[in-house]
Amino acid sequence: MTKTCIDHLAILGGKAEFDQPLHVGRPNLGSRDQLFARLAELLERKWLTNNGPLVQEFEQRLAARIGVKHCVAVCNGTAALEIGARALGLAGEVIVPAFTFVATPHALTWQGLTPRFCDVDPRTHCLSAGMVEAHVGERTSGIVGVHLWGRPCDVDALQDLARRRRLKLLFDASHAFACTHGGRCIGGFGDAEVFSFHATKVLNSGEGGAVATNDDALAQRLRLLRNFGFAGYDTVVHLGINGKMSELAAALGLTNLESLDAFVAANRRNFEAYRAGLAGLPGITLIAHDQRERHNYQYVVVEVDAAKAGIDRDLLVDVLWKENVLARRYFYPGCHRMEPYRSLDPAAAQSLPVTDRLAERVLVLPTGTDLDVDDVGRVCSLIALVLGHGSALRARLGPRADDL
Ligand code: T4K
Numbered sequence: 001m002t003k004t005c006i007d008h009l010a011i012l013g014g015k016a017e018f019d020q021p022l023h024v025g026r027p028n029l030g031s032r033d034q035l036f037a038r039l040a041e042l043l044e045r046k047w048l049t050n051n052g053p054l055v056q057e058f059e060q061r062l063a064a065r066i067g068v069k070h071c072v073a074v075c076n077g078t079a080a081l082e083i084g085a086r087a088l089g090l091a092g093e094v095i096v097p098a099f100t101f102v103a104t105p106h107a108l109t110w111q112g113l114t115p116r117f118c119d120v121d122p123r124t125h126c127l128s129a130g131m132v133e134a135h136v137g138e139r140t141s142g143i144v145g146v147h148l149w150g151r152p153c154d155v156d157a158l159q160d161l162a163r164r165r166r167l168k169l170l171f172d173a174s175h176a177f178a179c180t181h182g183g184r185c186i187g188g189f190g191d192a193e194v195f196s197f198h199a200t201k202v203l204n205s206g207e208g209g210a211v212a213t214n215d216d217a218l219a220q221r222l223r224l225l226r227n228f229g230f231a232g233y234d235t236v237v238h239l240g241i242n243g244k245m246s247e248l249a250a251a252l253g254l255t256n257l258e259s260l261d262a263f264v265a266a267n268r269r270n271f272e273a274y275r276a277g278l279a280g281l282p283g284i285t286l287i288a289h290d291q292r293e294r295h296n297y298q299y300v301v302v303e304v305d306a307a308k309a310g311i312d313r314d315l316l317v318d319v320l321w322k323e324n325v326l327a328r329r330y331f332y333p334g335c336h337r338m339e340p341y342r343s344l345d346p347a348a349a350q351s352l353p354v355t356d357r358l359a360e361r362v363l364v365l366p367t368g369t370d371l372d373v374d375d376v377g378r379v380c381s382l383i384a385l386v387l388g389h390g391s392a393l394r395a396r397l398g399p400r401a402d403d404l
Contacts, residue, residue: 006389011322012396017382018324022366022375024299025200025328028266029369030259038251047247051227054250059210061257062195065178066187068212070219073245073253074226077174077196080209081107081144083243084192087211087221088168092139097127098336098348099355100146104172105335108144116140117336117345119354125287125301125362126153129161136161142168145190149299150202151289152181155189162190170194173212177203178264180294187212192222197253202267202298203260205253208245266369267297273373274300274365277380281387283309299330300365303358311390313361314400319386319393325379327365334359 010016029035042054049055055073062071074080085094085108094108098117105115118135121128125148132143143162145153153171162169169190173179176186177195187193192215195201197208211222221238224231229240245253256263278286283305289295306312311319313329320327334355335341336348349356365379386393 005385006393009319009322009386010324011319011393016322016324017378018375021324021326022371022379023326024364024366026366026368026370027199027204028202028256028259028263030255030257034258035251035255038255039248042247042251049244049246051244052247052250054247054254055245058205058245058250058253058257061254062210063212065257065260066185066212068185068188069214069216070212070222071187072211072213072219072222072226073250074209074211074243075245075249076207077172077194077198077209078103078107079226079241079243080194080196080211081170081172082111083222083225083241084170084194084211085111085113085142085144087218087225088142088170088191090142090168090170092141093137094142094144095127095132095135095140096144097146097148097355098334098341098352099125099331099358100148100172100335101174101331102335102338103174104144104146105341109340114139115335115341117341117348117352117355119352120148120358121154122354122358124151124153125149125358126151127158128154129157132158133161133165136165136167140165140167142170144170144172146172146174147176147179147186149287149301150175150179150296151287152176152179152186152293155181159190174201174209175299176296177201178260178294178296183293188214191215192218197249202263202296203253203256205245205249205256208249208253263369264296267367268295269373270367270371270376271297271300273376274367274380277377278302278383281309281384283307283387284383297367300367302363302365303361304363305361306390309390310388311386311393313363315390315394316383316386317363318397318400320379320382323382325366325382327363329359330362330364332359332362
């Protein structure tokens with residue numbers, strides 16, 4: 001690649017490659033007609049929240065889709081984690097990865113728990129049971145494993161560890177709706193699993209979440225907790241909260257659920273186009289998925305090895321943003337380097353080398369129903385164009401200024 005080529009980059013004053021921004025996390029949307037029909041019905045019914053018929057239908061259809069007995073819908077994934085943690089009776093310390101969205105430890109901290117950060121496996125980006133066991137101490141009451149990027153963490157070994165050490169096991173499955181482990185849908189593992197239906201997720205209800213479980217008593221507790229602890233009109237039996245999903249959210253969730261297979265197909269098509277377009281590029285590794293399992297392909301995740309790529313991850317992100325490709329540095333810089341965790345446990349970083357390494361190298365690229373394979377091909381060509389030009393670009397741009 002010659003220097004003349006990079007002179008055309010928008011970051012050096014040229015025209016952006018894309019007229020419209022390509023986002024990570026652009027919402028996938030199902031049939032507008034179906035959505036409007038549901039909204040018309042709910043307006044007619046004048047039942048907007050408090051366990052309405054659409055929320056109940058959404059819960060039943062979610063449970064059927066993933067093959068669990070109970071799916072308790074709530075207002076977002078963070079609340080689902082909080083309600084799940086409380087319903088399980090977690091106390092003291094909970095082992096959790098630092099390489100996750102900050103909602104995972106935040107939800108625990110809001111419940112008065114202490115997240116104990118554990119490093120992740122460099123191959124899976126998730127917790128492994130061996131690493132977790134080394135962190136189990138007297139105050140440990142549970143583990144929150146995160147199925148990062150929709151790839152299941154060490155599910156079987158973690159279940160075994162939790163059983164042996166009498167710990168509760170909750171999975172943050174926010175990324176993993178419609179993914180499988182051992183051919184079984186994520187949702188039925190551990191004591192419970194939590195989903196997010198945020199706008200950016202493969203299945204969205206705008207804001208929304210759910211706790212899935214096969215445990216009848218736990219499901220009953222979850223339902224009480226999300227509704228102030230009410231067990232009847234005047235009887236409160238738990239310290240509950242308002243974690244309810246609205247009927248409007250359920251209308252969107254139900255409508256989008258009907259198109260989920262099409263969303264996954266679009267993601268998969270884009271993923272394959274990325275795989276072809278990035279193949280052989282030095283220092284660029286697209287993280288793969290187990291071909292024996294089903295996957296939602298909602299995150300296209302790349303690791304950048306600056307020494308081989310000739311450009312570091314952050315400069316590559318800067319270039320992509322200037323070209324209107326709004327790639328993200330998820331989950332930089334790692335929860336242990338964010339407040340309040342950084343101040344509470346400044347030494348944590350010393351035991352999280354894989355997390356630190358991934359936080360410096362990982363890049364998430366746009367996908368979803370808004371992109372087609374032509375867009376993906378152009379993103380890949382752009383990446384190919386700038387590889388090897390890191391020092392020339394950095395010299396002409398000066399030091400990195402703003403946090404993206
Ligand atoms: N656990 C894990 C492992 C999670 O990843 C998350 C959420 C949670 C728990 C908590 O679940 P929730 O309580 O959120 O249900 C976004 C999402 O807000 C967050 O839900 C998600 N993880 C996280 C990975 O991504 P930000 O801070 O990156 O959001 P933002 O506003 O920068 O938007 C991301 C991208 O999506 C942008 O490119 C713009 C685009 N976007 C966003 C929205 C809201 C749209 O195009 N349309 C939209 O409506 O956190």
